[in-house]
């Protein structure tokens with residue numbers, strides 16, 4: 727049960743970050759200010775309330791399953807998790823909140839600088855999460871081959 731939850735919340739986290747980035751880029755390209763404001767508000771007032779619990783649950787279950795494992799893939803996943811969390815807490819969440827505020831003020835150079843920072847930090851977290859999923863699949867395969 728916990729394994730399934732870990733898998734599902736992990737995948738939801740990745741889909742949500744991709745969705746945030748995709749809708750942000752789409753809104754910027756459209757140059758539609760109302761759409762940009764809508765996307766920024768949805769990310770802060772809806773998206774983050776799903777993404778943050780999903781990442782916490784994924785990490786918590788991951789560490790619970792980790793136990794005393796010496797498996798190299800588990801150790802790699804464990805090492806990446808603090809970067810994912812720190813990136814989220816200190817860059818992505820503050821950027822999302824500040825950008826939502828700025829989108830209703832002025833879309834000036836500050837807005838686009840913070841937007842670029844948010845997209846870069848989002849891309850880094852996407853890559854780290856994809857690597858964690860890849861290692862999760864590898865661990866699962868190793869377990870299955872040991873059992874058969």
Ligand code: HEM
Nearest residue numbers: 733736784788789791792803804807858859862863865866
């Ligand atoms: C955002 C972070 C993470 C994501 C997206 C993620 C994703 C996944 C996914 C999708 C699987 C299932 C693979 C499959 O069934 O084929 C998995 C398995 C696993 N994950 Fe994670 N994971 C994350 C963090 C962690 C952490 C921090 C740890 C522990 C240090 C961890 C430990 C494991 C273990 C041990 C398995 C294998 C479970 C089993 O089959 O017995 N994960 N992970």
